[in-house]
Amino acid sequence: MQHRTVYVPDLLTDDRWPELTRIVRGRPPIRSSISFELFTDAEELGALNVTVAEISRHVATASQR
Secondary structure (H helix, E strand, O other): OOOOEEEEOOOOOOOOOHHHHHHHHHOOOOOEEEEEEEEOOOOEEEEEEEEEOOOOOOHHHHHOO
16 A cells, blocks of 8 residues: 655645635635545555645655655
């Protein structure tokens, strides 16, 4: 099973999820997000989503360590 991480440094400029961008514009203070897939050897369990109020370019670097 492959581990997946989704990093979005600025939710207002990312075009992968237009509905999420619309929601974020109306509900600050969420600007950046990183999501980690949670799983066991047998199955996917869900995701851990971390959001921050500022544009963050450092989260991706920290997640690669």
